[in-house]
Structures are given as structure tokens and as C-alpha cells.
Amino acid sequence: MPAVAVIGAQWGDEGKGKVVDILSEHADVVVRFQGGNNAGHTLVVGDETTIVHLIPSGVLQGKTCVIGNGVVVDPWVLIGERDKLRARGMLVEDEQLKISDRAHIIFPYHRAIDVAREAMRGGAALGTTGRGIGPTYEDKMARDGIRFADLLDEKSFPDMLRDSVERKNRYLTELLNGDAVDFQSVLEQCAVVRDQLAPHVTDTSVFLDKSLASGRRVLFEGGQGTMLDVDHGTYPFVTSSNTVSGAIATGAGVAPHRIGTVVGMCKAYTTRVGAGPFPTELHDEDGKRLQRDGSEFGATTGRPRRCGWFDAVVVRQAARLNGLHGLAITKLDVLTGFEKIKVCTAYELDGERIDCFPAAKAAVERVQPIYEELPGWDETLDRARSLEDLPKNARRYVKALEDLTGVPSFLVSVGARRRETILLRNPFAS
Ligand code: GDP
Numbered sequence: 467m468p469a470v471a472v473i474g475a476q477w478g479d480e481g482k483g484k485v486v487d488i489l490s491e492h493a494d495v496v497v498r499f500q501g502g503n504n505a506g507h508t509l510v511v512g513d514e515t516t517i518v519h520l521i522p523s524g525v526l527q528g529k530t531c532v533i534g535n536g537v538v539v540d541p542w543v544l545i546g547e548r549d550k551l552r553a554r555g556m557l558v559e560d561e562q563l564k565i566s567d568r569a570h571i572i573f574p575y576h577r578a579i580d581v582a583r584e585a586m587r588g589g590a591a592l593g594t595t596g597r598g599i600g601p602t603y604e605d606k607m608a609r610d611g612i613r614f615a616d617l618l619d620e621k622s623f624p625d626m627l628r629d630s631v632e633r634k635n636r637y638l639t640e641l642l643n644g645d646a647v648d649f650q651s652v653l654e655q656c657a658v659v660r661d662q663l664a665p666h667v668t669d670t671s672v673f674l675d676k677s678l679a680s681g682r683r684v685l686f687e688g689g690q691g692t693m694l695d696v697d698h699g700t701y702p703f704v705t706s707s708n709t710v711s712g713a714i715a716t717g718a719g720v721a722p723h724r725i726g727t728v729v730g731m732c733k734a735y736t737t738r739v740g741a742g743p744f745p746t747e748l749h750d751e752d753g754k755r756l757q758r759d760g761s762e763f764g765a766t767t768g769r770p771r772r773c774g775w776f777d778a779v780v781v782r783q784a785a786r787l788n789g790l791h792g793l794a795i796t797k798l799d800v801l802t803g804f805e806k807i808k809v810c811t812a813y814e815l816d817g818e819r820i821d822c823f824p825a826a827k828a829a830v831e832r833v834q835p836i837y838e839e840l841p842g843w844d845e846t847l848d849r850a851r852s853l854e855d856l857p858k859n860a861r862r863y864v865k866a867l868e869d870l871t872g873v874p875s876f877l878v879s880v881g882a883r884r885r886e887t888i889l890l891r892n893p894f895a896s
Pocket residue numbers: 474478479480481482483484505506507508509510760764765796797798799800879880881882883
């Protein structure tokens with residue numbers, strides 16, 4: 467049975483949560499494979515809004531939720547999120563939530579380092595979410611991290627933790643002007659975490675292999691977006707993980723050929739939260755209007771999102787890097803009322819036309835978007851359930867995005883609610 471992946475094709479917050487929730491109806495298992503609680507995925511069913519940061523967005527559909535080895539896990543956030551969902555009758559059985567024994571743990575010193583380092587950067591801060599994501603991935607790569615398998619080994623864990631806390635405290639206090647964390651207190655909190663989470667910890671790669679072999683349908687849920695990928699994004703204004711579909715293989719422990727269909731998520735315009743280049747960003751009334759009508763505030767930090775026109779250079783890059791089979795275009799409804807809508811088709815860099823994203827920071831800052839203008843529409847869209855229900859110019863806009871990116875649309879979203887959706891093609895059926 468094919469596995470399906472949902473990947474952000476812009477700078478995150480494209481609506482992955484909504485689409486994963488919808489596609490989960492057709493899945494048995496939903497998997498996060500990278501990132502951590504820097505993610506904030508919003509699910510709206512009727513009038514009830516749920517935001518998940520770590521638990522896969524298949525949870526409302528009652529599917530088995532897997533947190534793969536490539537995720538960095540803040541166990542206190544995870545317990546809080548699980549218990550809130552449990553209070554609503556979800557994840558009642560331990561086996562409905564599985565955590566990889568190889569996933570790295572975010573400790574309080576990681577959060578402290580993230581925050582202190584951003585403060586030290588001052589005006590050059592990256593605008594991280596302050597959740598300790600970067601410092602935890604750094605420890606992983608430095609072969610200095612602590613994983614769930616280590617937490618479960620009651621004999622060796624206290625020494626490992628003491629060693630880490632001592633070294634991190636020196637870094638925090640001597641280089642970053644931060645406050646030390648208290649080893650004893652963290653150790654005690656970790657005993658609670660062990661009791662709470664041990665029943666969920668397992669070899670998730672083995673579980674996924676068995677699931678796929680027995681024909682269960684698996685849905686992989688990306689965090690962040692392609693332009694935040696540590697290799698392919700707007701480095702250094704990126705997150706610390708690979709966010710592209712290739713990261714599924716390493717971050718979930720499944721072979722690459724198992725990933726059947728890749729759906730790329732994009733808004734009908736573009737947003738970005740945090741610092742870094744954004745060629746189509748608008749600083750005028752149109753930008754303010756997108757922010758207001760799209761309620762563009764971060765689901766994790768509440769920060770206002772920067773807004774701009776759709777950038778086909780970005781989504782084409784995402785199509786190439788992820789092998790996108792289809793697009794899920796969200797927030798088309800937010801464009802209602804614009805007389806003209808601009809779409810960036812290419813960039814101009816030092817007098818030359820380019821259609822790929824340059825690598826050098828200075829070059830990215832100099833690119834000028836080349837725009838095509840499309841006619842807008844005035845009708846509200848939230849009741850549309852098929853392309854025929856959309857006004858002609860909205861249909862034309864969707865078609866333009868398909869043509870400019872070279873990717874057909876599988877889904878068009880016309881409102882935040884689950885039902886405010888035009889499903890054109892079910893990726894589990896293709
Ligand atoms: P994610 O991180 O990719 O899951 O996206 P977020 O949840 O952070 O941000 C997307 C926001 O847009 C959320 O508030 C969603 O409820 C909302 N949303 C998703 N699709 C649509 C849509 O088609 N129209 C409108 N108006 N809002 C949407």
C-alpha cells in the first residue's frame with residue numbers, strides 16, 4: 467500500500483495540519499519525522515479549534531500517531547498535549563501514540579541556550595521559536611544528545627544527564643550570560659517523564675515496516691516548510707532539520723521507495739514568521755490586508771506573520787526538491803476582494819532573469835520579483851465544494867499556479883474548517 471507525504475512548500479504554516487487531518491480519514495498511521503514543537507498545526511472541526519505541536523494531526527481521526535526518530539521531543543510539552551487530548555477522549559490506549567526510542571530529548575538547558583543565544587545575537591537574531599530545537603539537533607550531530615532509549619535506562623541515565631547539565635551550564639553561564647539549570651530538579655522531573663512516556667517508547671522503524679508490509683496506509687506529516695530546510699532553505703534563516711520529503715527516510719526509518727505520493731502544501735499567497743529573506747514580502751496595504759483577512763499570527767508563538775504574493779520560484783524549488791505529485795493550495799478565500807492579484811514568476815538579479823533561488827545570502831537579498839498580474843474576484847468562497855463552484859477568476863488563478871509550478875492541484879482549501887475543502891484527488895487512491 468502506498469505511503470503519502472504532506473510537505474510544506476513555502477516557509478511553513480501552509481495549512482499542513484488541516485490537510486493531514488482530512489487525509490487521515492484514509493490513513494491508518496500518521497507520522498511526524500522531523501522538527502519538534504516549533505511546529506504548530508491547526509485543525510478546525512466545526513467550531514472547535516485544536517493546535518498540535520508534536521502529536522501528528524491524524525489524532526482527531528483516531529489514527530495511530532507516531533513520533534519518529536528524526537523528531538526532537540520536549541517530553542513536558544508532549545505529556546501536556548497528550549493529556550489534553552486524553553481529556554477529550556483521544557489517545558486513550560497507550561499504543562495509539564508511539565515514540566521512537568531513537569528520538570532525541572529536548573531538555574530545559576536546550577531551551578535556555580536557544581533563548582540566551584537569540585538574545586546575544588541582538589539585531590541579528592534568527593527569530594527562532596525559542597523551543598530548544600536548534601541546540602538539541604546540535605547535540606545530536608555532535609553525538610552528545612540523550613535519546614528516549616537512554617532515558618529508559620535507569621542505571622546509566624543520571625550520569626549521562628549530570629555530565630550534560632555540567633557542560634551546558636558552563637556554556638550557558640560563561641559564554642551566553644544565561645542562568646544555570648539545576649541538575650537535581652531536572653533529574654527528578656525526568657523520573658516523572660519516564661513513568662509517563664515509557665509505555666509509548668518503541669522501535670518505530672520496525673513498527674512502520676510491519677505496518678506497510680501488512681498493507682496499512684501511512685501518512686507522513688512534515689513540519690515547517692521547504693524554504694526552512696537546513697540545506698535547501700534560506701540558510702542561515704532556517705530551522706535545524708531537513709524538512710524535505712527525503713528526510714522521511716532518515717527521520718522515520720523507512721526506505722525511500724516506500725514513499726508513494728508527495729503532496730506539497732502552499733498558501734495561495736506567501737507568509738513567513740521569523741527573520742530572513744522573503745522576496746515577495748509586501749510592506750503596504752495589500753500585505754496588511756493579507757495579514758488581517760488571513761489571521762496571520764503564528765500558531766506556536768503568536769507572532770504576526772509577514773505576508774506577500776505567491777512566489778512560483780519558491781514552489782517550483784519545492785516541487786523539484788520534494789518530487790511533488792500534487793499541490794494542496796490553502797487560503798484561496800483570503801484573496802477574495804483583491805481587484806488584481808500578483809504572482810511572482812521569476813526573479814531579476816543584477817539585471818538578469820533567474821528562475822531558481824540563489825544560495826548566497828547577499829544575492830537573495832538583492833533579487834527582485836518579476837510579477838504577472840491576474841484578475842481578482844469578489845465572491846466569498848467558503849461554500850465551494852468543487853472547482854465549478856468557484857468564480858471564473860478564482861479557477862483561473864488556481865490554474866495559473868498549476869501552470870507556473872508544473873504541479874497539478876489535488877486539493878483547494880477555501881476556509882479553515884475541515885469541510886471548507888475542495889478535494890480533487892485523493893492521494894491514497896493514486
Ligand atoms: P501548518 O503549520 O502548516 O499546519 O499551518 P498553521 O496551522 O500554522 O497555519 C495555517 C492557518 O490557516 C491556521 O490558522 C488554519 O486554521 C488556517 N487555514 C488553513 N486552511 C485555510 C483556508 O483555506 N482558509 C483560511 N481562511 N484559513 C485556513
